[in-house]
Amino acid sequence: MDFSLTPAQRELQERTRRFIADKIIPLENDPRATSHGPSEDLRAQLVGLAREAGLLTPHASIEMGGLGLSHTDKAIVFEEAGYSTLGPTAMNIHAPDEGNIHLMEMVATEEQKERWLRPQVQGLTRSCFAMTEPHPGAGADPSMMLTTAVKDGDHYVINGTKWFITGAQGASYVIIMAKMEDGSATMFLSDMSREGISVTRQMDAMDSCFTGGHCVMEFKNVRIPASDVLGEIGRGFKYAQVRLAPARLTHCMRWLGQARRAHDIATEYARTRQAFGRALGKHEGVGFMLADNDMDIQTSRLHIAHTAWLLDQGQTCNFESSRAKVTCSEAEWRVVDRCVQILGGQGVTGETLVMRIFMDMRAFRIYDGPSEVHRWSMARKILDAAEKRAGGHA
Template sequence: MSINLEHSQEVRDLVTRTSAFVREVVVPLEDAAAGDMVQAGGDTFRRELQADASARGLLSPHGPLEYGGLGLGMVDRAPVFEAAGHSLFGPLAINVAAPDEGNVHLLAHIATAEQREEFLRPLVQGRVRSAFAMTEPAPGAGSDPTALRTAARRVAGGWRVSGEKWFITGADGAGFFIIMARTAGEPGESHGATMFLAPADSVGISVGRHIGTLDRSMVGGHCEVRFDDVFVPDERVLGEVDRGFANAQVRLGPARMTHVMRWLGAARRGHEIALRHVAERQGFGSRLADLGMVQQLVADSEIDIAATRALLLQACWELDQGERASMSTSIAKTFAAEAIGRIVDRAIQMCGGLGVSDDLPLARLSREVRPFRIYDGASEVHRWSIAKRAVHHATGARS
């Protein structure tokens, strides 16, 4: 079996153009706003950036061709998204930021033709944003989605959805919500969820408090959202009724990998800054780069970058083959979330006082990448899942 790890010339050219746009246009804007999306201008800023990216042929590389995207598969997305991730605002600029990127993938795979026209096309073209409403306050759905408590009841012509959500990324200013609600069973049961599409101006939807978090680069914040008897017609059920948990897997695995791509770009930026610093800074009679302890930090980060890429590409290849890739995506996400944090932390250490100052972007990179060990499944939950699968495989193979 032949293995080709080389991307096509078309993809390599797209990476080069994306990298130039992000480094020359987006990074200075990020630096001017200190990585804070509110300070940068929120949705007005987003529209300006995406208009520029669209004019350069860079918008929505993951979106289906027929809806205005560039049609890249998972493996080909990896270097493009990594190039965008060099800036905290880069993914937003080319329309591959969470949650819109994952919602594009979900809609492309399970939405009806009518739903794709109404919701997917404007999302790919950057005319609207979206939000995925699953996480709930305790005792509702969090790391354990089966705890889902938001409920939908059948009425004439559709459904009435009621419940509370929180930590809903991008909710403020979203054009529509994908709502996960229970249509059968009880909290704790792993069936009976359904996904619904609801325009943000639907009666009964209210976006509340922005929850303050470490990260500040997401447009639309992480918000509390209430659904009070929201009517959703039958034609806006996304996927099959009671199959919401299974259908959500279409989104979750790929979305975890695209998070890895973007944050790897941010970590590599931090590593590059540290490399330049230690190559130029003199101390203790030589360049810092000539000191053994610094060399170990550099080498460990190089290893973490290479290992993250390898695990990422393995998982993406499996996804492109149509596999669920549950094991490989969990492994890649867990390793990458921790490796990316280590890379940025080492970069800070190598830069000393400058590393924790606002003169370099390392401190803000650190605050942005830290939540990734929690978002899209905490590391501990993924380890539990990995171990369960490994034991099941081992016992199944023996019997």
């Protein structure tokens, strides 16, 4: 088992690290980084910097204009990008666009790719993914979906309400998940300007790292031509897994960079801050927290590396990505929480970046499935496997 980086991976890691340090971190306190995420003009500036550095949308295929990174390569690059709160936005690897780009590459027709995907890979447009609904609609349980798509000649008519739709404000196109008359689900592509689609409000969210924030959307008699179906009719839930398994892991990668940033800030404070006659970090209560941080960071990195390797071997990794998502979301959260404690008063104010990371990261234990749902799903698969080994006998 060889954990060393290839020369190409090392070069890409160092190039990304320098880019984030020299070009992106200096913009973190820009007033255009609002409570609903970086503004459109700040995003355009950030994307322009990544384009100049040759680091824009690196996960997209070479044919689409990206670098064609493997999942293992992404683990390296996305962590470095995540070291800045603005890094994923700059490199066009933020949610939900990163997952949507992956899905479009896998499922979309060539015409759909040219219309919607290529401008997105170029950093010219953004997208959103409309699946989650208010009660009693779909949340962690997608089978509860209430948004409907009814066939009408060569079109499908969509009606429903979605919420927590990340990046909807200012997005150019949307992937809509809707229930068919037979109870299956289908994904539809649409320009956001299509008649009947509206963003009714931005939600007041704890995090502030996604351009466009989180929104409520209404679909009222939206007519979408059959040519704009994404993939095949009735396979929406299957395609959601195509999107979500890698997307869970890229969340882990980006937030690992944020956890490492918080740890570095806390470590420097513990090294230089004096209390009771010596450096804060030399007191066991603080020093042990730094050691625990290191263990959680390394555990997260190993889970990411292993799952990325399996994905690169062509495995679907639904179980492994759930395991990594729960482990990383909780371990990385513990790191940032400890950093707040180490920093004391500075940790709960804007004097350092740690408070912002803390507020942004809390939702990671909910995004792409709460930890509890992943544990429940894993438990079912563990029991199913045990049942098969036992030959079907309890």
